[in-house]
Structure formats: C-alpha cells, structure tokens
Amino acid sequence: MGVPIIGCPCPVCQSSDPRDKRLRTSILLETQGKTIVIDTGPDFRQQMLRHDVRTLDAVVFTHEHKDHLAGLDEVRAYNFLNEMVMPVYATPRVQQAIRREFAYIFEEPKYPGIPQIELVSFGNAPFDVQGVEFLPVEVFHHQLQVFGFRVGDFVYITDANRIEEEERRKIRGCKVLVLNALRREKHISHFTLNEALDVVRDLRPEKAYFTHISHQMGLHEEVQGELPGNVFIGFDGLVVTQSENESESEKDSESENESEKENESEN
Numbered sequence: 001m002g003v004p005i006i007g008c009p010c011p012v013c014q015s016s017d018p019r020d021k022r023l024r025t026s027i028l029l030e031t032q033g034k035t036i037v038i039d040t041g042p043d044f045r046q047q048m049l050r051h052d053v054r055t056l057d058a059v060v061f062t063h064e065h066k067d068h069l070a071g072l073d074e075v076r077a078y079n080f081l082n083e084m085v086m087p088v089y090a091t092p093r094v095q096q097a098i099r100r101e102f103a104y105i106f107e108e109p110k111y112p113g114i115p116q117i118e119l120v121s122f123g124n125a126p127f128d129v130q131g132v133e134f135l136p137v138e139v140f141h142h143q144l145q146v147f148g149f150r151v152g153d154f155v156y157i158t159d160a161n162r163i164e165e166e167e168r169r170k171i172r173g174c175k176v177l178v179l180n181a182l183r184r185e186k187h188i189s190h191f192t193l194n195e196a197l198d199v200v201r202d203l204r205p206e207k208a209y210f211t212h213i214s215h216q217m218g219l220h221e222e223v224q225g226e227l228p229g230n231v232f233i234g235f236d237g238l239v240v241t242q243s244e245n246e247s248e249s250e251k252d253s254e255s256e257n258e259s260e261k262e263n264e265s266e267n
C-alpha cells in the first residue's frame with residue numbers, strides 16, 4: 001500500500017523523515033551497460049520520473065500481485081523514447097495475469113499508442129536478460145511461487161516467507177542480499193523482521209537490505225538502530241554499488257550508474 005497509507009494517523013505515516021516514505025517495491029539494476037527494472041508497481045511512473053531514468057532495456061517480474069505489476073502500462077514512455085518494443089520477462093503464470101489485466105495490449109488491430117511489449121518466458125533455470133545472466137531463486141509467498149534473482153554477487157528477493165534449502169544454496173556466497181521484511185508481527189505471506197534476520201544469519205551475505213516494509217514496522221531510524229552492523233533497512237532511492245567485476249546495482253526504480261537502490265513497500 002505504500003507509506004504513508006492513505007488517511008493513516010500513525011507516527012510512521014505522519015513521520016517527516018524521508019526514509020519513512022515508501023513507494024511500492026521495485027529495483028532498478030544497472031549492470032553490463034544495461035538498465036533493467038524488476039517489477040513495475042503502481043508507482044513505477046513516479047519512480048522513473050524521480051530518478052530521471054531515460055533508458056530502460058527490460059522489465060523482469062517476480063510475480064503478478066498488483067503492487068508489482070500495476071504500472072506496466074507506463075513502459076509506453078520507453079517505447080517512444082527509446083524507439084523499442086519492451087522485453088518483459090515473466091513466468092507463464094505471470095504472463096497469463098499480464099494478458100488478463102492488460103488485455104488491450106494484446107488486441108488486434110492495435111490501438112495507436114498502447115504499450116508495446118514482448119513477453120519472454122523463464123522458469124527455474126538461468127536465463128539471459130539482454131545479455132545479463134539472471135539466476136532465478138524460487139521462493140514462496142504463502143502458497144504462491146515467486147522468483148527472486150541472483151545477478152553476479154547481488155541477490156534480490158521480495159514477497160517471500162519461505163525459501164527451501166536447495167534454493168538457499170543459490171544465494172550463499174553473495175555479497176549483497178535484498179530481502180523482504182514486512183513488519184514485526186507474523187504475516188501469512190511475508191517474512192517478519194525476525195524471520196528475515198534468521199535468513200540473513202543462515203545465508204551470511206556481506207550486507208543485507210530489507211525491503212517491502214510496512215508502516216507497522218516502525219520508524220526507520222528506530223528499527224535501524226536495533227539491527228546488526230551489516231543489515232540495513234532499505235529506503236526509497238537507496239543506491240547500492242558493487243565493484244566493477246561484479247557489476248551490479250539495483251534498486252528502486254532508478255539508479256545512477258552502477259548502483260542499486262532499493263525501494264519499497266506495500267502492504
């Protein structure tokens with residue numbers, strides 16, 4: 001739902017700390033000369049504007065929930081700006097949702113000005129996104145299969161509350177892990193703060209950043225103060241940079257060169 005939540009009087013929603021303002025979760029990855037967005041939520045347009053992203057080479061989806069999908073129509077700007085059809089990588093199930101929720105994109109004859117996308121399938125095996133190797137990591141969001149991704153030494157996982165051992169092996173040895181942590185109280189489909197910390201203790205990345213944070217988590221500053229030194233609460237516009245040879249970056253809809261950022265939020 002983003003933070004602040006419409007009409008919510010709580011101290012987090014009323015906070016003046018910019019780190020307590022959270023658009024819906026997404027990242028922008030800049031690596032190997034490519035700019036790739038993972039998920040286009042309802043705030044995609046605003047995120048691209050805020051970070052002045054002028055080139056976008058591809059979109060990759062983790063899953064089809066509206067807070068990750070709703071902004072897809074806005075790729076029209078890049079069809080026009082970059083004079084290209086946008087490659088959109090999604091599993092067959094997520095593609096079905098895209099065809100259902102954006103049916104007009106697939107109608108013939110095409111209405112002028114609608115988004116131009118090309119759906120590309122992936123499953124649980126490494127795949128290539130415009131020359132960048134993505135290793136999918138299967139996670140579960142209650143019963144729903146969701147994919148996280150490892151690109152070099154960077155791993156991005158959102159909307160999970162279970163990761164099996166076989167998939168954890170794909171994450172071990174990474175330098176940066178971005179992981180969802182919704183709030184402190186138990187939730188049916190998201191890791192809590194403690195559950196996310198357990199995953200970090202098990203997987204031992206050099207650094208971990210939490211994303212998809214609810215207003216129920218508390219104030220950024222207070223929660224950050226409770227965490228181990230290599231674990232950070234993400235915030236909109238955060239840029240995480242990795243060195244050349246591992247080239248990555250990520251983040252929330254935007255980026256600057258080689259960086260990543262993280263962004264967050266939602267229900």
Ligand SMILES: [Zn+2]
Binds near residue numbers: 063141
């Ligand atoms: Zn979800």
Ligand SMILES: [Zn+2]
Binds near residue numbers: 065212266267
């Ligand atoms: Zn979500």
